[in-house]
Structures are given as C-alpha cells and as structure tokens.
Amino acid sequence: MEIIAPVDKFFHDIPEKIINDKRYMPYFKDCIGAIDGTHVDARIPVEEQVAYIGRHHSPTQNVMAACDFNMCFTFVSPGWEGSAHDARIFKHAVMDPKYNFPAPPQGKFYLVDAGYPLQRGYLKPYIGTRYHLPDFRRGSRTIMGHKELFNSRHSSLRSVIERSFGVWKKKWGILRDMPNYSFKKQRLIVVGTMGLHNYIRRHISRNDPDFIDCDVDENFIHPEAYQCRVGEQIEESNVLYADVEFGDDEGVNEMIELREKIAFELCN
Numbered sequence: 001m002e003i004i005a006p007v008d009k010f011f012h013d014i015p016e017k018i019i020n021d022k023r024y025m026p027y028f029k030d031c032i033g034a035i036d037g038t039h040v041d042a043r044i045p046v047e048e049q050v051a052y053i054g055r056h057h058s059p060t061q062n063v064m065a066a067c068d069f070n071m072c073f074t075f076v077s078p079g080w081e082g083s084a085h086d087a088r089i090f091k092h093a094v095m096d097p098k099y100n101f102p103a104p105p106q107g108k109f110y111l112v113d114a115g116y117p118l119q120r121g122y123l124k125p126y127i128g129t130r131y132h133l134p135d136f137r138r139g140s141r142t143i144m145g146h147k148e149l150f151n152s153r154h155s156s157l158r159s160v161i162e163r164s165f166g167v168w169k170k171k172w173g174i175l176r177d178m179p180n181y182s183f184k185k186q187r188l189i190v191v192g193t194m195g196l197h198n199y200i201r202r203h204i205s206r207n208d209p210d211f212i213d214c215d216v217d218e219n220f221i222h223p224e225a226y227q228c229r230v231g232e233q234i235e236e237s238n239v240l241y242a243d244v245e246f247g248d249d250e251g252v253n254e255m256i257e258l259r260e261k262i263a264f265e266l267c268n
Contacts, residue, residue, distance in 0.1 A: 004076055004198060005075075006033075007202075015069040016070075024153065028153070030109060031110070031123070031157065032068070032104055032108045033068045033111070034066065034067055034111045034112070034157070034161040035066045035110050035112050035116065036064075036158075036165070037063060037064045037065070037086045037115075039054065039082055040060060040186075041176055042060050043181065044059040051081040051083055052081050052083065053082055054082035054083045061080060061183075062081060062082055062084045063190055064076070064089045064093055066161075067160060067161050067164045070202075071160060071167065071201060071211065073168075074102055075100075076190065076191055077089060077092070078191060079190075086115040087117055090117070104121035104122075109121050109255070110123070111123055111124075113125065114131070121251070123258065123259060125154045126259070129148055146263040150259065159221065163214045163221050163225070166221045166224055167197065167210045169222070169225060170224040176224065210222065
C-alpha cells in the first residue's frame with residue numbers, strides 16, 4: 001500500500017508524459033493512468049484447476065493492475081481465477097473498500113480497453129473501430145474520422161500498461177514459470193515483484209536496461225508482456241471489440257460526452 005501506490009495520491013499534477021507531448025496535451029490532461037489485466041503462470045492442485053484454466057488451456061492467476069505514465073504500478077489485485085473476466089475483477093476492485101483502489105477524483109479518469117465497463121472515471125475506446133496500434137500499422141496509415149483518431153491516441157497512451165507488464169515479466173522469470181508454492185505465496189510473489197519493479201524504476205540511478213529499452217523507443221514492448229496475456233487470444237483471432245463488450249455503469253453518458261469532446265478536439 002506504500003510502494004504500489006500513486007506518488008501523487010490526490011492526482012493534482014498533470015503527468016509529464018502528457019504535458020510534454022502535443023499528441024495528448026491538452027486532450028488527455030485529466031488522465032491519471034491505465035488499467036489492464038494479465039495472466040501469470042500458476043500451480044494449482046488438479047482437483048481445483050478447472051476455474052483457473054482460461055483461454056490458454058493451462059492454470060493461471062488473473063492479475064488486474066493500474067499504472068502511472070512512469071511505468072510504475074499504482075494498484076494490483078492478484079490471485080483471481082484464470083477464467084475470470086476482466087470486468088468482474090474490475091467491479092470487485094473498484095467497489096470494495098478493502099482493496100484500497102486509488103479511485104479517480106472528480107474530473108479525472110483512467111484509460112481502459114473495451115473489456116471494461118464505460119463508467120465515470122474510466123474511459124474506453126469506440127467499439128467496432130480500429131483500436132490496437134498494430135491494426136493501424138498493418139492497414140492504411142490514413143486515420144479515418146474522429147473515432148479512429150481518438151482510438152489511435154487512446155491506444156498509444158494506454159500502451160504504458162502493456163509496456164509496464166513487459167518490463168515486469170521480463171525481469172522476473174518466476175512469473176512465467178511459477179514453482180510449486182502454495183497459492184497464497186504465488187499471489188505474494190506477484191505483489192512482491194511489482195513492489196521491486198517500482199523501487200527499481202523510482203531509484204535515483206534509473207539505470208535499468210529493461211526500462212531503458214522502453215524509454216529509448218516508446219513503441220517497444222518486451223515480448224514477455226504477451227505471454228499469458230488476458231486479451232491475447234482476442235487480438236490474434238481479430239475478434240471485434242464489440243464481441244467482448246461488457247455492461248456499462250453509472251456515469252456512462254458523462255464519459256460518452258467526454259470521449260466525443262476529446263475526439264472532436266483532436267480533429268480540430
């Protein structure tokens with residue numbers, strides 16, 4: 001709760017990543033981070049494995065995390081079954097006080113993908129429109145309309161969570177091949193390695209090769225990020241995001257208006 005937490009606990013300041021980049025400033029000035037899920041290899045007794053076997057046909061623990069734009073984790077909720085949907089984990093994490101989730105203040109928001117509900121404080125992309133950066137690179141480089149422009153900027157900015165997962169998983173090989181510890185210890189390994197990840201990133205030297213790879217090239221994501229990744233199968237099969245749409249919640253109209261406002265400001 002001290003190390004895996006926002007440095008600016010009240011989110012007063014605009015992140016440097018946004019304030020120094022005309023692609024995002026002033027459009028995303030109220031954005032405070034990104035949220036996503038990833039899977040970590042798990043060792044589960046045979047009689048309990050069914051719930052932990054998800055899209056990858058092997059037992060995993062589903063981990064929800066939030067990060068800031070310095071690639072530091074600000075929240076983690078580990079230990080969920082591999083078959084659990086992102087939105088289910090999200091609902092528990094943000095609504096149950098015991099998780100101590102750093103909720104966005106009024107007017108601030110996190111970036112989430114289409115697997116999460118659209119609700120106050122959580123901004124996701126337009127559905128049924130190109131979104132992932134590789135989709136823009138593979139197809140025509142011409143971005144068509146305000147929805148695609150918004151999605152491309154949203155995806156580019158939200159990629160910080162994938163880059164953070166990539167550094168974290170590359171550095172800690174135990175996450176890709178978990179020993180046969182108790183499941184409680186496996187959860188603690190997730191939390192402990194994220195704490196060490198933050199400590200390394202925030203250390204005064206900031207001279208870590210895994211982070212440097214990402215700092216030198218903002219489009220670089222360590223391949224380890226895609227090992228046991230929650231959305232991997234969806235991306236590979238080119239399923240439209242509309243197929244994984246989940247129910248929206250309180251404040252949906254407010255966030256739709258904000259999305260439209262940002263999209264049209266980007267076009268102008």
